[in-house]
Amino acid sequence: MSLVGLNFNLIAEAESGARRGQIELPHHTVQSPAFMPVGTAGSVKAVAQDVLESLGAEIILGNTYHLYLRPGHEPIRRMGGLHRFIAWPRALLTDSGGFQVFSLSQLRKVSDDGVQFRSHLDGSSHFFTPEHSMDVQIALGADIAMAFDECTEYPADRARATESLRLTMAWARRSLDYFRAHRNEVPWYEEQGASTQSLFGIVQGGMYADLRRECAQRLVEMDFDGYAIGGLSVGEPRELTLEMISEVLPLLPNDKPRYVMGVGYPDEIELYAKKGVDMMDCVLPTRAARHGLLFTSEGRVNIKNRRYAEDQGPPDPACDCMVCRRYSRAYLRHLIQAGEPLSGTLNSIHNLAYYFGIMRRVRSELSVHDATAQAEMRTS
Amino acid sequence: MSLVGLNFNLIAEAESGARRGQIELPHHTVQSPAFMPVGTAGSVKAVAQDVLESLGAEIILGNTYHLYLRPGHEPIRRMGGLHRFIAWPRALLTDSGGFQVFSLSQLRKVSDDGVQFRSHLDGSSHFFTPEHSMDVQIALGADIAMAFDECTEYPADRARATESLRLTMAWARRSLDYFRAHRNEVPWYEEQGASTQSLFGIVQGGMYADLRRECAQRLVEMDFDGYAIGGLSVGEPRELTLEMISEVLPLLPNDKPRYVMGVGYPDEIELYAKKGVDMMDCVLPTRAARHGLLFTSEGRVNIKNRRYAEDQGPPDPACDCMVCRRYSRAYLRHLIQAGEPLSGTLNSIHNLAYYFGIMRRVRSELSVHDATAQAEMRTS
Numbered sequence: 001m002s003l004v005g006l007n008f009n010l011i012a013e014a015e016s017g018a019r020r021g022q023i024e025l026p027h028h029t030v031q032s033p034a035f036m037p038v039g040t041a042g043s044v045k046a047v048a049q050d051v052l053e054s055l056g057a058e059i060i061l062g063n064t065y066h067l068y069l070r071p072g073h074e075p076i077r078r079m080g081g082l083h084r085f086i087a088w089p090r091a092l093l094t095d096s097g098g099f100q101v102f103s104l105s106q107l108r109k110v111s112d113d114g115v116q117f118r119s120h121l122d123g124s125s126h127f128f129t130p131e132h133s134m135d136v137q138i139a140l141g142a143d144i145a146m147a148f149d150e151c152t153e154y155p156a157d158r159a160r161a162t163e164s165l166r167l168t169m170a171w172a173r174r175s176l177d178y179f180r181a182h183r184n185e186v187p188w189y190e191e192q193g194a195s196t197q198s199l200f201g202i203v204q205g206g207m208y209a210d211l212r213r214e215c216a217q218r219l220v221e222m223d224f225d226g227y228a229i230g231g232l233s234v235g236e237p238r239e240l241t242l243e244m245i246s247e248v249l250p251l252l253p254n255d256k257p258r259y260v261m262g263v264g265y266p267d268e269i270e271l272y273a274k275k276g277v278d279m280m281d282c283v284l285p286t287r288a289a290r291h292g293l294l295f296t297s298e299g300r301v302n303i304k305n306r307r308y309a310e311d312q313g314p315p316d317p318a319c320d321c322m323v324c325r326r327y328s329r330a331y332l333r334h335l336i337q338a339g340e341p342l343s344g345t346l347n348s349i350h351n352l353a354y355y356f357g358i359m360r361r362v363r364s365e366l367s368v369h370d371a372t373a374q375a376e377m378r379t380s
Numbered sequence: 381m382s383l384v385g386l387n388f389n390l391i392a393e394a395e396s397g398a399r400r401g402q403i404e405l406p407h408h409t410v411q412s413p414a415f416m417p418v419g420t421a422g423s424v425k426a427v428a429q430d431v432l433e434s435l436g437a438e439i440i441l442g443n444t445y446h447l448y449l450r451p452g453h454e455p456i457r458r459m460g461g462l463h464r465f466i467a468w469p470r471a472l473l474t475d476s477g478g479f480q481v482f483s484l485s486q487l488r489k490v491s492d493d494g495v496q497f498r499s500h501l502d503g504s505s506h507f508f509t510p511e512h513s514m515d516v517q518i519a520l521g522a523d524i525a526m527a528f529d530e531c532t533e534y535p536a537d538r539a540r541a542t543e544s545l546r547l548t549m550a551w552a553r554r555s556l557d558y559f560r561a562h563r564n565e566v567p568w569y570e571e572q573g574a575s576t577q578s579l580f581g582i583v584q585g586g587m588y589a590d591l592r593r594e595c596a597q598r599l600v601e602m603d604f605d606g607y608a609i610g611g612l613s614v615g616e617p618r619e620l621t622l623e624m625i626s627e628v629l630p631l632l633p634n635d636k637p638r639y640v641m642g643v644g645y646p647d648e649i650e651l652y653a654k655k656g657v658d659m660m661d662c663v664l665p666t667r668a669a670r671h672g673l674l675f676t677s678e679g680r681v682n683i684k685n686r687r688y689a690e691d692q693g694p695p696d697p698a699c700d701c702m703v704c705r706r707y708s709r710a711y712l713r714h715l716i717q718a719g720e721p722l723s724g725t726l727n728s729i730h731n732l733a734y735y736f737g738i739m740r741r742v743r744s745e746l747s748v749h750d751a752t753a754q755a756e757m758r759t760s
Binding site: 041042043045046047048049050066070071075078079080084085086087309310312322326327328330331334335337338340341342344345346 | 421422423425426427428429430446450451455458459460464465466467689690692702706707708710711714715717718720721722724725726
């Protein structure tokens, strides 16, 4: 019997490459293109799960590195997996831990076998291999796990990018082999009628189009359940980000989801969605929110600005989110000035609503001429 | 024409002195006995207004001292008052600023005229008089304002308590005179059909029963809209708190609300409600929550404790609040360990639900034999 982890239904496609779909996962069917909020340590910072649901979040991320260090993947496995632990019944995706090992940990030593590193929390020593990353992600039990990769830094010369890519390819193979042998060990395997996790491969290759293409082709041969483009939004100019995405997308199979990791600003996620990207994640809407930066239909609003001190208008006049319907700019400014914890919550809710609104608009534009999609919209 | 600020309807009274009532205020009718969460700077810390509503909060506090310093009472007056500024359509109460002037500010100098102090925020110099406190509170426009008083410290010898009481009595008179002359200047006066704020007097007198009784009698002669007992829960043993409350309550008019300020633990608020106290406020449920202390039907739970690391049970098995219905002790422990902002939010929601549950139980016990109250319960 073959395990079912993911079904991708294409509902509509545009000339531009943009596509609307449904990603059927064991815990939830996600409408795509989808924006995925980041719940680093098992919480989308300052926003409660019921609020995320009411905003329309269908899939959120957990960071393997953070959850591995605290509270640990074994306790989460024993408690039935991450869905149950964080009380999130919809879909989840975990990253491989690779990105945080490279960006947060100390004294890391990379070998062909894996990465030795010290925890940024307590300095304790750890060793991550592709197999270990898979084991941790299976314990967490997200609907989608990611292959263990090395995120190539920017800038990187061609020799460095080539060597990094070699590592990522070898680790992708080992991730997939281990995952295939163990995917039915996910904590909720029995509960969900023998459906289980899916594994996505990650396209690296720095900013070298030919390396990116080679990587994509070889990952597609390995036959992952979906494909991510990683190593972007690491400091490169935007044109380069778009060029890398444009080089890779045509090489990926049409019938599997395409995920660009760690992007981006509102105009970026709209642009990439219109190029044919199905999934994106970013800490930006929530992180910017905690610093008082709101994304609105009138552009960016730094809510700390004195000019808003007596502005009784809503944060975004065109937005009907629960924050914009109730609170004024003056109040949001006061909350951040006074250091009130509600500030981060309300700002995050608005920014997430704004991001979801963009994706909803892109999706609905894609279904105007498509009867199936419209029927689906009426019932959703 | 006489201004209407407050109607107090007694629904049920018990032998013990306990009473159930309805406090009709311009913005909301509050079921009493009522617990009032504290929204120091215009936000009940970490809990959004819609959540407070769904928990059943009918009246919340704002602190005059904090709001006067930031964002300032004049901006709030220009924006239509505190209700509109913080988007809270139900009832509000502001304290007089006195307590925080004494507990937070620096270099204060008390004279018969008022208190000179320096802001704890920026060291700027300010002078508060009874008239100025009234002016600030009228600008804020809470449904209930409080007379400017001196909160007598504990311990205080008889001479000191007597002198402090003399000041409080003189300030009560001046507060009332100024308030009566200016109460129709509240920002929402026209909107609410010429109903306006009410003013409560505050009984002080340290821990001297005769001083407390004298203070109560003289305040009652002045004819306030309601009466508070202040200067309690300042470090004295609990028996003394109860003794002072018991001395004062019988002297207060039956047809006006009685408010004990700044209490307390769950067993205290239940005890005082059963003695005939109609209103109480305290930062404890939200402050304790932010430090990981949960009040539950099984006693206090320090959610940081290692023993809860894999405890998949709800925070309080007997509680049906939105936190206990969804999240486990293990998850709440993880959130506080990981420093997640959601920790303070979820813990605060549970603790507030627990406090409201106590008041709801006391109220329902008081109406078992009362047809009017039962009819009211069915329609509320």
